[in-house]
């Protein structure tokens with residue numbers, strides 16, 4: 001019996017044992033089965049909440065990044081400002097004179 005075969009057999013045995021325990025609990029011990037179901041529902045809910053939080057965090061990050069990219073794209077006020085990428089204004093630019 002190779003190492004890998006032993007590992008597979010052990011995993012299958014553990015899974016079968018777990019299945020047997022669950023079946024026993026459901027068939028003869030309703031209180032324990034209820035507790036197991038309660039914990040399972042709690043875990044599923046926690047997992048879903050974690051997944052939602054991760055997705056929301058990604059969306060917020062993406063939104064913040066897109067806002068940063070759009071910040072330099074202000075309203076072009078004059079041809080000097082546009083051609084110099086926001087560094088220089090025309091002498092008669094109204095935006096420049098109000099600053």
Ligand SMILES: [Zn+2]
Nearest residue numbers: 077078089093
């Ligand atoms: Zn300008």
